[in-house]
Each structure stands twice: as structure tokens, then as C-alpha cells.
Amino acid sequence: MNFEFSPEDEAFRAEVREFIRANLPAEIACDARRWFNPKVDNYRRWQGILAARGWGAPHWPPEYGGTDWSAIRRHIFMEEIYKADAPDFFWQGTHMLAPVLIAFGSADQKSRFLPKILNGEESWCQGFSEPGAGSDLATLRTAAKLEGDHYIINGQKIWTSDARESDWGFFLVRTDPTVKPQRGLSFIVARMDTPGIRIRPIRTIDGREELNEVFFDNVRVPQAQLVGEPGMGWTYAKYLLDKERTASAFLYFNKRHLQKAKALASEQFAGGVRLIDTPAFSRKVARVEADLLALEWSVLRILAQEKNKYDLNAVVSALKIRGSEMQQRVTELQIDALGPLALRHFERRDATIDDPTWMPGWPELAIGASSLFLFERAATIYGGAREVQKNIIAKLAIGS
Ligand SMILES: Cc1cc2nc3c(=O)[nH]c(=O)nc-3n(C[C@H](O)[C@H](O)[C@H](O)COP(=O)(O)OP(=O)(O)OC[C@H]3O[C@@H](n4cnc5c(N)ncnc54)[C@H](O)[C@@H]3O)c2cc1C
Known part of the structure; x- marks a missing residue:
């Protein structure tokens, strides 16, 4: 299997990157980076910006305002979104409800709800x-x-x-x-x-x-x-939970947050050596990096097979287990990199991009890291608990 991106796909990537560079408001990127302070208004606004470009819900059928992008292009798009610290989609509407409305809703429900989900007007x-x-x-x-x-x-x-x-x-x-x-x-x-x-x-x-x-x-x-x-x-x-098969891997989140962990470890020092260059820390990074690469290849393998009729339910459960454990590992790596700096994080939930009193002298990427680390303890629960996913794998893949 060849996972090289074609020149056309690379041109598409450049177009997406340039669009985000030109249109993502700095304060929204800042809030998304500091997970600490996510704001629904930001999601609304960003969803509106994407929708105005025709990219508000790439996975919807074009007649409802979606795109006809291949799965690989949707993958490229999400990579660029996360790389730029742009917010994800207004997920509950665009990715959970809308596919159900499109498949089973009445004509009135579709015309009443879909446009406002697409442009972020209603959450x-x-x-x-x-x-x-x-x-x-x-x-x-x-x-x-x-x-x-x-x-x-x-x-x-x-x-x-x-x-x-x-x-x-x-x-x-x-x-x-x-x-x-x-x-x-x-x-x-x-x-x-x-x-x-x-x-x-x-x-x-x-x-x-x-x-x-x-x-x-x-x-x-x-x-x-x-x-x-x-x-x-x-x-x-079940249709709703089944729709976004590879989303359960949280691939883009995991890649972005591994990158942040490495950036943090490059700014911290242990015994005069950059943390990232110490054998103990670089070994940890290498282990997470290797497992994440394996997860990425699993996702790409599924995307490449999108037109096949395989029953992928067991694979999706495996992705959920690996992806959610990875969420915990990459956020834990950030905390390891921060050391004692990770201890302070709850105050100042109203902090804004220009606020100079916000943790003076701290690496910007530290903001929100502890909060996110704690939140992701739930990653192995939300979206289907790990033990339940294991039961599914046992039943479908092993037949027990
Ligand atoms: C951060 C977060 C956000 C959430 N957001 C939403 C939301 O927006 N909307 C919504 O509807 N729900 C939401 N949930 C709820 C989530 O879907 C449930 O927490 C999840 O499905 C588990 O259900 P439960 O909490 O009742 O735990 P339980 O089902 O009671 O499970 C408790 C424990 O028992 C284990 N267990 C359960 N059944 C079995 C079994 N058959 N075999 C072996 N072990 C088993 C589980 O793995 C778990 O460890 C959210 C949860 C979290 C943590």
C-alpha cells in the first residue's frame, strides 16, 4: 500500500494551510491552544468562517453544503486544522446530529436545522x-x-x-x-x-x-x-455513533499534543541539558512517537479502504482504545515536561491573549496543559468505555 500523497493532494494541503493562515483569527487560535479557555462563541465564529468557504462540513453530501473530498483529503484538512491550533468543527451538530437528519430526518427538519448547523448559528x-x-x-x-x-x-x-x-x-x-x-x-x-x-x-x-x-x-x-x-x-x-469511524483514534489531537510535549521539553532544562535531549525523556518520547505512528498507519489503512465493504466495527473499537490511551499518554508527557510548572493551572480562567499578568515568564504552551491532562483521564470513558470496546473486539474479532 502506498501512503504517499499525490501532487494534487499536496496542492490541496497548501490551499487549506493558506486559507487557515489568512482566516483564522489570532485570538481564536490562542484560545484553542490554551485548551484551558475554550469558548463556544469561538466555535460558532470559526464554523461560520469555514462554512463561508464551503468547508463547514466536508463529510456531508454536497447537496447539503458538504464537499466531495476523498477520505484522504478530509484527513489532510484535519491535520492542517490541528497544526494551526484552529478549533475543530462544532462537532455535536456537524458530525453527530447532521448525518442522522440527512439519513432519516423529514424534509422540514433538514431545511430547518442543517443550514444553521453548517454556519454555526445554532449549537x-x-x-x-x-x-x-x-x-x-x-x-x-x-x-x-x-x-x-x-x-x-x-x-x-x-x-x-x-x-x-x-x-x-x-x-x-x-x-x-x-x-x-x-x-x-x-x-x-x-x-x-x-x-x-x-x-x-x-x-x-x-x-x-x-x-x-x-x-x-x-x-x-x-x-x-x-x-x-x-x-x-x-x-x-447506532448509525450516529458509527458514522465517523476513524475519529475515535483522535489522531490529529494526538499528533498536535505530542508536538506540544516535544516543544515544552525543548524549553525545559535538567542539569543544564534540554529535557528533550536527556536519555530518559527522549526514550519516553520515542515510545509514544512509535505507537502514534502505528495508530496513524492504522487510520490511513482504514481511510484507504473506505470503499470496501469490510465490517470494521472491531477495528474501530481498537482505534478507540489505542486513541484514547494515546490522548492520556501525550498529555501526560506534557506534564512530565513541565515538572513543577504543571502544578498551577486553575486560576485566571478569564485570561486573554494580551494579558501580560498571566503566568509571567511561563512557556505559552504550558497554559492549559494540566487542565487538559486531567480532562483526558476521561478519554477512556467518553465515546464508549474501554472495557466495553474490549467486549466488542472479543465478540466480533475473536468470537467469544
Ligand atoms: C467527559 C465526558 C463527556 C461526556 N459527554 C457526553 C455527552 O455529551 N452526551 C452523553 O449522552 N453522554 C456523555 N458522556 C457519557 C459517556 O457516554 C458515558 O460516561 C459512558 O458511556 C460510560 O457510561 P457510564 O458513565 O454510565 O459508566 P458505566 O456504563 O456505568 O461504566 C462504569 C464502568 O463499568 C465498565 N463496564 C460497563 N459495562 C461493562 C461491561 N458490559 N463489561 C465490562 N465492563 C463494563 C465501564 O467500562 C466503566 O469502567 C460523557 C462522559 C464523559 C466522561
Whole structure:
């Protein structure tokens, strides 16, 4: 297999790089670099900039505003996005909900929601998990009962990322308690300011409040906001989780953050020697680098096979395991490089690009590193816990 990029692909890379250079506002790049301070407004703005160029959702079909890029071009695009410290897409809308709407939504739902997802005007959160239903989503209990032309929703979601900053949410709810658990679920969208929805933030170890509990108390949602057929929520949720097969490797994140770890280790000294040049640290870097290269080749192998009909579910679970462990390793490497400097990170969440009082004399890349390291302890949980992925591999690949 040949993984050389063609001259046309390299020209495409240059075009993307130049576009980002010319259009990415410095303050947005700065916030993205300092993960510490991600702002939904930045995502909105950047999503709008990408959409104006026709690149707001490259993976969508062109008739909805996507591109006809090959998987390799999408790969190149994402590499350049992360290299430049540009924010990723407004993911819950562009990558999770939109493919479901495109495949199963009504014409009204598509015309109402897709354009505003594409240009970043409306933000979305995903409400699947519940206190008693995470890995085993089929047991979820939030109930939606049809009364006239409205569903009345009661129940609770948890771990809902960005719920407070979102205009809308898409939810899995139980519309039929009498059938097999998976058959009784439906997929519904609701504005987050609908009366009866209450959001309570959860403070996490990284010092942020991105996660939330979402409570539903007799929330009235028009029947027209149910996506597709009632009882098909499980199928749509699986379709959604299946859509971006290689994203679970977090390849671009991992490459960028390994690069940052190396940059940090080049600025720190141990016994008068640059940390990166010490045998102990360079050995650690080499090990992570080799494993990341292997992960990258696995991703490229899948991308190169995109037109084949292989059942890749076990491979995708393997990518999730390796990719999430790698997220933990590259962020840990940054902390190793920072040493005692890593200890201070929670104060000044309002820090801005021009703020000279922000940790004077510190390497800029240090900002946010500890917070990110702590957040990524959850990488082996969100998007499907590691043990569950191992079960999938055992079942599909080994047949046990
Ligand atoms: C940072 C973060 C962001 C999140 N964002 C969202 C979001 O936006 N929307 C949303 O809906 N959810 C979100 N989640 C929830 C996430 O999807 C769940 O945490 C995840 O699916 C695991 O479910 P759980 O927390 O209920 O743990 P459980 O399913 O209770 O698992 C607990 C432990 O038991 C293990 N386990 C479970 N079942 C098995 C099994 N069959 N065999 C072996 N071991 C098993 C798990 O691996 C885990 O270690 C987020 C979670 C995190 C941490």
C-alpha cells in the first residue's frame, strides 16, 4: 500500500494551510491552544468562517453544503486544522446530529436545522446518557408520552457536554415501555430553553463545568421534532455513533499534543541539558512517537479502504482504545515536561491573549496543559468505555 500523497493532494494541503493562515483569527487560535479557555462563541465564529468557504462540513453530501473530498483529503484538512491550533468543527451538530437528519430526518427538519448547523448559528448537545444508563443505553428511562400533537418528556440525562451553551439538544427517549428495551426508544430534538428543562452543571477535576445534568419536568415538545420513526431511536443512535469511524483514534489531537510535549521539553532544562535531549525523556518520547505512528498507519489503512465493504466495527473499537490511551499518554508527557510548572493551572480562567499578568515568564504552551491532562483521564470513558470496546473486539474479532 502506498501512503504517499499525490501532487494534487499536496496542492490541496497548501490551499487549506493558506486559507487557515489568512482566516483564522489570532485570538481564536490562542484560545484553542490554551485548551484551558475554550469558548463556544469561538466555535460558532470559526464554523461560520469555514462554512463561508464551503468547508463547514466536508463529510456531508454536497447537496447539503458538504464537499466531495476523498477520505484522504478530509484527513489532510484535519491535520492542517490541528497544526494551526484552529478549533475543530462544532462537532455535536456537524458530525453527530447532521448525518442522522440527512439519513432519516423529514424534509422540514433538514431545511430547518442543517443550514444553521453548517454556519454555526445554532449549537447542539447530545443527551443520551442517564444516571443508570451509560454503556448500557438500552436501559434508559427518560420517557416521552404522546399527548395530542406533543410529546411530554419526563426524566433525567447526565454528562451532557456543553448543555448550557447549546441552543438545541438531541435526545434518546423511551416512547414505548411495553416492547423490548431497544425497540422502545426514539430520537427527538428540543430547544434547551423549552419550559421544564433544567440544567445543572457538574464541576470536573480539570476545573471546568462543561458537563451537565439535564432534568425534564413535563417538557412539551412538538411531535414534528421526533426524528424519523418512533421506536427507531436505537438504530439512529447506532448509525450516529458509527458514522465517523476513524475519529475515535483522535489522531490529529494526538499528533498536535505530542508536538506540544516535544516543544515544552525543548524549553525545559535538567542539569543544564534540554529535557528533550536527556536519555530518559527522549526514550519516553520515542515510545509514544512509535505507537502514534502505528495508530496513524492504522487510520490511513482504514481511510484507504473506505470503499470496501469490510465490517470494521472491531477495528474501530481498537482505534478507540489505542486513541484514547494515546490522548492520556501525550498529555501526560506534557506534564512530565513541565515538572513543577504543571502544578498551577486553575486560576485566571478569564485570561486573554494580551494579558501580560498571566503566568509571567511561563512557556505559552504550558497554559492549559494540566487542565487538559486531567480532562483526558476521561478519554477512556467518553465515546464508549474501554472495557466495553474490549467486549466488542472479543465478540466480533475473536468470537467469544
Ligand atoms: C467527559 C465526558 C463527556 C461526556 N459527554 C457526553 C455527552 O455529551 N452526551 C452523553 O449522552 N453522554 C456523555 N458522556 C457519557 C459517556 O457516554 C458515558 O460516561 C459512558 O458511556 C460510560 O457510561 P457510564 O458513565 O454510565 O459508566 P458505566 O456504563 O456505568 O461504566 C462504569 C464502568 O463499568 C465498565 N463496564 C460497563 N459495562 C461493562 C461491561 N458490559 N463489561 C465490562 N465492563 C463494563 C465501564 O467500562 C466503566 O469502567 C460523557 C462522559 C464523559 C466522561
